[in-house]
Amino acid sequence: MNYGFFDEKNREYVITNPNTPAPWANYLGSPEYGAIISHNAGGYSFVKSGANGRILRYVFNQEDKPGRYIYLRDDETSDYWSASWQPVGKSLETYKSECHHGTAYTNIKADYSGIHSEALYYVPLNKTYEVWRLKVTNTSDRPRNLSVFGYAEFTNENNYENDQVNLQYTLFITRTYFKGNKILQTINENCHKGCNGSNRKERFLGLVGSEVASYNGDKASFLGRYRSYGNPIAVEKGACDNVLNYNSNGCGALQTKITLAPGETKEMAFVLGQYNDEESAAILSSYENLSKVDQELEELKAYWHGKLSNLYVQTPSSEFNNMINTWNAYQCFITFIWSRAASFIYCGLRNGYGYRDTVQDIQGIIHLDPEMAKEKIIFMLSAQVDNGGGLPLVKFDHNAGHEDTPDDPSYAQATGHPAYRADDALWLFPTILKYIGESGDKDFINEVIPYANKDEGTVYDHLKRAINFSMERLGAHHMPAGLHADWNDCLRLGKKGESSFVALQLYYAMSVLRDFASDLNDTDYIAYLDEVQKVLGDTIQENCWEDDRFIRGFKEDGEVIGSKKDPEASMWLNPQSWSVISGLATKEQAEKALESVYRELNTKYGARVMAPSYKDHAFDGALALLFNGSTKENGGIFSQPQGWIILAEALMGHGNRAFEYFMESSPAAQNDNADVRILEPYVHGQFTESVESPFEGRSHVHWLTGTASTVMVGCVEGILGLRPDLDGIKLEPAIPSDWKTFTMDKVFRGKKLHITVNNPSGAEGGYKACYLNGDKLDSNYIFAAALKDENEIILEM
Numbered sequence: 159m160n161y162g163f164f165d166e167k168n169r170e171y172v173i174t175n176p177n178t179p180a181p182w183a184n185y186l187g188s189p190e191y192g193a194i195i196s197h198n199a200g201g202y203s204f205v206k207s208g209a210n211g212r213i214l215r216y217v218f219n220q221e222d223k224p225g226r227y228i229y230l231r232d233d234e235t236s237d238y239w240s241a242s243w244q245p246v247g248k249s250l251e252t253y254k255s256e257c258h259h260g261t262a263y264t265n266i267k268a269d270y271s272g273i274h275s276e277a278l279y280y281v282p283l284n285k286t287y288e289v290w291r292l293k294v295t296n297t298s299d300r301p302r303n304l305s306v307f308g309y310a311e312f313t314n315e316n317n318y319e320n321d322q323v324n325l326q327y328t329l330f331i332t333r334t335y336f337k338g339n340k341i342l343q344t345i346n347e348n349c350h351k352g353c354n355g356s357n358r359k360e361r362f363l364g365l366v367g368s369e370v371a372s373y374n375g376d377k378a379s380f381l382g383r384y385r386s387y388g389n390p391i392a393v394e395k396g397a398c399d400n401v402l403n404y405n406s407n408g409c410g411a412l413q414t415k416i417t418l419a420p421g422e423t424k425e426m427a428f429v430l431g432q433y434n435d436e437e438s439a440a441i442l443s444s445y446e447n448l449s450k451v452d453q454e455l456e457e458l459k460a461y462w463h464g465k466l467s468n469l470y471v472q473t474p475s476s477e478f479n480n481m482i483n484t485w486n487a488y489q490c491f492i493t494f495i496w497s498r499a500a501s502f503i504y505c506g507l508r509n510g511y512g513y514r515d516t517v518q519d520i521q522g523i524i525h526l527d528p529e530m531a532k533e534k535i536i537f538m539l540s541a542q543v544d545n546g547g548g549l550p551l552v553k554f555d556h557n558a559g560h561e562d563t564p565d566d567p568s569y570a571q572a573t574g575h576p577a578y579r580a581d582d583a584l585w586l587f588p589t590i591l592k593y594i595g596e597s598g599d600k601d602f603i604n605e606v607i608p609y610a611n612k613d614e615g616t617v618y619d620h621l622k623r624a625i626n627f628s629m630e631r632l633g634a635h636h637m638p639a640g641l642h643a644d645w646n647d648c649l650r651l652g653k654k655g656e657s658s659f660v661a662l663q664l665y666y667a668m669s670v671l672r673d674f675a676s677d678l679n680d681t682d683y684i685a686y687l688d689e690v691q692k693v694l695g696d697t698i699q700e701n702c703w704e705d706d707r708f709i710r711g712f713k714e715d716g717e718v719i720g721s722k723k724d725p726e727a728s729m730w731l732n733p734q735s736w737s738v739i740s741g742l743a744t745k746e747q748a749e750k751a752l753e754s755v756y757r758e759l760n761t762k763y764g765a766r767v768m769a770p771s772y773k774d775h776a777f778d779g780a781l782a783l784l785f786n787g788s789t790k791e792n793g794g795i796f797s798q799p800q801g802w803i804i805l806a807e808a809l810m811g812h813g814n815r816a817f818e819y820f821m822e823s824s825p826a827a828q829n830d831n832a833d834v835r836i837l838e839p840y841v842h843g844q845f846t847e848s849v850e851s852p853f854e855g856r857s858h859v860h861w862l863t864g865t866a867s868t869v870m871v872g873c874v875e876g877i878l879g880l881r882p883d884l885d886g887i888k889l890e891p892a893i894p895s896d897w898k899t900f901t902m903d904k905v906f907r908g909k910k911l912h913i914t915v916n917n918p919s920g921a922e923g924g925y926k927a928c929y930l931n932g933d934k935l936d937s938n939y940i941f942a943a944a945l946k947d948e949n950e951i952i953l954e955m
C-alpha cells in the first residue's frame with residue numbers, strides 16, 4: 159500500500175493519506191534555527207542545538223506530538239478540525255489531506271466541510287525564525303464565519319531534558335505576556351546579566367494578517383482539564399480565556415476570527431522564534447505585506463533547486479530519477495549540514511561531528527556543490543591530530559590548533575570518546591580525491607591547514623600523516639589495528655586486533671595518495687608508497703582471503719573473525735565490497751567475493767551487514783550481540799554498506815546486480831510497500847530489519863545517516879559511471895541491461911555536459927565509443943581541458 163507519490167517536476171513528495179505508518183518528516187531551516195516537521199505538523203524547533211536550544215516541545219517515544227498546530231472552527235456549527243489531519247483527526251471519509259514535503263518547506267492542504275486550507279511551513283533562507291502561512295478558502299456556497307487558532311508549545315527551558323523532567327525547577331522560571339499581536343514568553347526573566355549560568359531568554363508566537371481575538375499563554379488553560387491536543391477546550395468553546403502562565407507550563411495560542419464569502423480566500427501568518435519584544439515586533443511588522451511569504455518561498459526553492467540541478471538524470475527508472483535528482487540528493491545536504499543533530503530519533507545530545515560520519519557525508523554533495531564541500535573538508539582536516547588520526551568527535555565549537563586529543567583524559571571526559579578509532583582519517587582520501595576531481599582545484603593539495611592540537615601542514619602533509627597513523631599502529635599480521643573500533647562501532651577488535659576493512663581502506667588510501675604524489679613529482683614518497691602498499695597487499699592476500707571471501711579481521715589473540723568455518727558471523731559484507739573498491743581483489747577474487755555476498759547476505763531488502771547474526775558464539779568485543787538478531791550491526795541490513803556493494807558491483811561492470819541492490823534497498827522502490835518499510839519512502843534510514851525479525855523489511859532511524867552519501871556515490875560513480883579525477887572525467891556506466899538509453903545533465907567545473915548514453919545491444923557495462931561535441935575520442939575519458947562551455951557527449955555502450 160502507498161500513502162503518497164513523488165511529484166518529480168516540483169521536487170515534492172505528496173502524502174495523500176495522512177494515516178501513515180510513522181510520522182513522515184521534513185527538515186526546515188538549518189541547525190542555526192532548525193525545525194523538524196511531520197506531515198501532520200508534529201515536530202519541534204531549536205536554536206543552534208536540538209538538545210540545548212530547544213524552543214518547542216516534542217516528546218520522543220510517543221505518537222507524533224505536539225507540533226505546530228493550526229485549528230479551524232466553524233463558529234456557526236461549533237464543529238472544529240485542524241489544518242493538518244492531526245491532532246483533531248477527523249474521519250478520513252470527510253476530511254481530505256495532502257501534505258507536500260518540498261525542499262526546506264512543507265505545505266499541508268486540507269479540505270473539510272466546504273473549507274480549503276493550506277498551511278505552509280518554512281524557515282526563510284538565512285533567518286532564525288519560522289513562518290506558518292495559512293490560506294483559507296471558502297469552497298461552499300454560503301458565507302462562513304470561522305475561527306483560526308495557532309498553537310505552539312514552548313519548552314520551559316532550552317535544555318530539552320530539563321524541560322521534560324526538572325519540574326521542581328523549570329515550572330517556575332517562565333511566564334508569558336500578551337502583546338497585541340503576539341504571545342511573548344520569558345525564561346529566567348530576572349537574569350538579565352546571567353545568574354549562575356542562566357540567562358534571560360525570550361520566545362514569541364505572533365500573528366500577522368488578521369486581528370487577535372483571544373489568547374492563551376498557559377497550556378492547561380488552552381487544552382483544558384484531562385483533554386489533549388485533539389480537543390482543546392479553547393477551540394471547543396470558540397475562544398481562549400486570555401490566561402497567561404506563571405509557574406505552570408506555557409504556550410503560545412492565538413485566536414483570530416474571519417468571515418469568508420463563497421469563493422473568498424484570506425491569508426495570515428503565524429511567526430515563531432527566540433527573540434525579544436522589540437526584535438519580534440520588527441520581524442512581525444516585516445510580514446505586514448504577506449506577499450513576502452511567496453517571495454521567500456521562491457527564494458528557498460531557487461536556492462535548493464539550484465544546487466540540485468547540477469546533476470539531472472533521466473533514466474528509465476523513476477525510482478532512480480527521483481532519488482538521484484531530488485530526494486537522495488536533498489538528504490545528502492541535510493546530513494552534510496545537520497550531521498546527526500536532530501530528528502525524531504536523534505534528540506541532539508551529541509555535541510559535535512563524528513569524524514568518519516562527517517567526512518563521509520561530504521562525499522554525498524561534492525558532485526553538486528564542491529565549494530560547499532571544500533569548507534567542510536578544511537574544517538575536518540583541522541580536526542586531524544598531529545599524529546594523523548582523526549578526533550573521534552569534533553566539537554561544534556572546535557578550536558583548531560588548541561584541542562585536546564584522545565591522548566588526554568580531558569578529551570574523553572568532554573566527549574565520551576576514550577580512544578582513537580582505526581578508520582577516521584582514512585575517509586579523507588576518497589573525499590579529497592572526489593573534491594579535487596570534481597572541482598579541478600589541484601592547488602588544494604598545497605593548502606596549509608592547522609592540526610587539531612598543534613602544528614599545521616599542507617593537505618598533502620595531512621594525508622601523509624594519516625597513512626603514518628595507520629602504519630604506526632599495525633598488529634601481528636602487519637595490518638592496521640582495530641583500535642577502539644573501525645567503521646563498525648560494534649566491533650572492538652582491540653589495540654592489537656586487526657581489521658581487514660581498515661587494511662583495505664589503507665590500501666586504497668595509498669593508491670589515492672600515490673596519484674597526488676606523482677602530480678607533485680614526489681619520487682621518494684612514491685617509492686615509499688609502492689613498497690608499503692606491496693607489503694600491505696601481500697599480507698591482506700595471505701591472511702584475509704579464504705576461498706570465496708575476505709575475513710573480517712583478527713582478535714588480539716589471533717583468532718579469525720569472519721571465517722567461513724565460524725558458526726555465526728561467517729560472512730561479512732564490507733570486506734567484500736571494499737576488496738573491489740580498494741582495487742586489491744583480483745578479478746577472480748572479486749567475482750567470487752561478490753557472488754558470496756549475493757548468495758549468503760542478500761535478501762529482498764538488501765544485503766545484510768553480516769550473517770548469521772550473533773547469538774551464542776560472539777566474542778567479547780562483538781557488541782552487536784546487544785541487539786536482537788537481524789537488527790543493526792547484528793545481521794541487520796545496515797543501509798550504508800548498500801552504497802558500497804552497489805559501487806563494487808558497478809566497478810566490476812555488473813550493472814544488473816548493482817541496480818538490483820539499488821532497487822532492493824531504495825526508499826522510492828518501497829513506495830507501495832510502506833506498511834512494511836514504515837519509514838518515509840523518500841529518505842534512507844540507518845538499517846532495515848532482516849530475515850530473523852518478525853518485521854522483516856522495517857526500516858529505522860530516518861534522515862540522518864551516512865547511507866545518504868554512500869548510496870549517492872554508489873549511484874553516481876557506480877551506476878551512472880561519472881568518475882572525475884585529477885585531469886578530467888571518465889564515463890563508465892554500469893546499468894541494467896534493459897536501459898536502452900538515458901541522459902545526464904551535469905555541471906562539471908563550471909561547464910555544462912549533456913550526456914546521452916545509448917545501449918542498443920543491452921549491455922550492462924563497458925563502452926564501444928565516446929563522442930565529445932561530434933568528435934570521436936580514443937577512450938571514455940574526457941579531459942577537462944577539451945571541454946567547451948556547453949558540451950554534447952555521446953557514449954555508446
Ligand code: GLC
Pocket residue numbers: 512514515644645646647648791844863864
Ligand atoms: C552508525 C554510526 C557510524 C557507524 C555505523 C556502523 O551509523 O553513526 O559512525 O560507522 O553506525 O557502526
